[in-house]
Each structure stands twice: as structure tokens, then as C-alpha cells.
Amino acid sequence: MIQTQARIKVAIQKNGRLTEHCLELLQQCGLKYSRGRDQLIGYGENMPVDILLVRDDDIPGLVRDDVCDLGICGFNVLEEKRLAFASKGISKPFKLLQKLDYGQCRLAFAYPEGSNLSDASQLNGETIATSYPRIVEDYLKRHKLKASVVEFSGAVEIAPSLGRAQVICDLVSTGATLAANRLVEGETILQSVACLVQTPIDIPPEKTEWVNRLVERIA
Ligand code: ATP
Ligand code: ZN
Secondary structure (H helix, E strand, O other): OOOOOOOEEEEEEOOOOOHHHHHHHHHHOOOOEEOOOOOOEEEEOOOOEEEEEEOHHHHHHHHHOOOOOEEEEEHHHHHHHHHHHHHOOOOOOOEEEEEOOOOOEEEEEEEEOOOOOOOHHHOOOOEEEEOOHHHHHHHHHHOOOOOEEEEOOOOHHHHHHHOOOOEEEEEEOOOHHHHHOOEEEEEEEEEEOEEEEEOOOOOOHHHHHHHHHHHHHHO
16 A cells, blocks of 8 residues: 555445446556455555545535545436535535546436326426435426425335325436336436546645546546
8 A cells, every 4th residue: 555645535435326337437547446345445555545435425525525535426416415515605515527427317207107297397386205305496496386395315206105295306217117116207307427526625735646647547
């Protein structure tokens, strides 16, 4: 392990759809790392770069707080957290460096099969279940719609059958999950892909060479 210089920290998803793609990308950048079973840090052996494995939802905050120099997560998560930071008066919580070529999905409304709802213009007075309440509220505001938003941290697609909401707004890639839950896809409100972000804080000089090198290799 190279320990003479300041080490770069890159946050990626610990266990999920982006994990393998992120690890593969870092390996393609030439990074060799060691990671024990269940360890949340992968230590770079041939570069002063360590990998932090965390929940994707924590990545924007870790980057914004400069705990990590770089992070990779879905644009959907970045946008939801950006709106949350903005509501607290914090602008530019991270620098979006690059969209990557994996993690493609869309955030879309979906309506129960046979429902009298099939279009976002009909959402006035309805309740929408989603894991992305700020993005949905922002959409409603921009389209001058008055609907309630109820937050689900997962399994959003069961909300209509529970009677908790008439409509959902959830991530879709193939549409198979929607179909299995008898939901019909509607308008897309956000297109997403995995993105590389950097802390908004200036990178200290002892780290810039490796941050730049890594960013260039990812590009
Ligand atoms: P964590 O435990 O890290 O919070 P999670 O359940 O929020 O995990 P995953 O389901 O692993 O997250 O999805 C991670 C990211 O993968 C999403 O935020 C999104 O950017 C992307 N993604 C691509 N396709 C899909 C899809 N069909 N459904 C959900 N996410 C998708
Ligand atoms: Zn998550």
C-alpha cells in the first residue's frame, strides 16, 4: 500500500445494482485493491486510492462533506439529494464530472391496470407513492399539479394494492417489475444513469495529481 501521499477516497455502492459495474470500472482504471470479506473499505495497493463501500443514498452527502473526494451513484439519487440540499439553502453540493455508461433507468409514473388514471395531467387530488419525493414534488410544482406525495423507501409498487396511493413514481429499466405488479408505465420525469461526482471543496495539492489521473482514466 502506498502511504507516503494523501489517499484519495472514492465512494461507491456497497451492495446493489451499481456495485459490480463500479468495481469493474476502477479495476479497468488499473486499480488493484484488497478487501476482506464484509469489509467496507477496499485499500488500493498500486495507487493511493481507497474505495468506500456505502449505501448509494449516503454517497452525495459523503462527497458534499468532503469525506470522499469522488463518488459514483445514480443521477436519480444525486438529483433527489441536490433538491434536499437546496431546500436547506445549500447550492452546488457536488460537482457532476461525468455520466457513465451503466445504471440506465428512468423515474416514471405508473398507474394500476384498469384505473381511470393514465396521464399525469389527471393527478390533481391523488396520492403518489415514491422513494423520490423531492423530484416528484418538483415535477408537480413545475406542472402546477396539486397531489399528495407519500414516501416509501422501497417496494413502492405495492402502494396501490395496499390502498396507500393511487399512483406510483418509481425507477424502471425493463418494466418487468411494473408488469408483475399490474402497473402500466406513464410519463418519465427523469432519465438516469450512474454519474461520477467530485467534492465541491478544492482538492488539496497533494491529491490533485491522482484525482485528475483517476478522473481521466474513468473518462
Ligand atoms: P442501497 O442499499 O445502496 O440504498 P438501493 O436499493 O437504493 O440500494 P439499487 O436497487 O441497488 O439501490 O439501485 C441502485 C441504482 O441503480 C439506482 O439508484 C439507479 O440509479 C440504478 N438503477 C438502474 N436500473 C434500475 C432499476 N430497474 N431499478 C432501480 N434502480 C435502477
Ligand atoms: Zn439506496
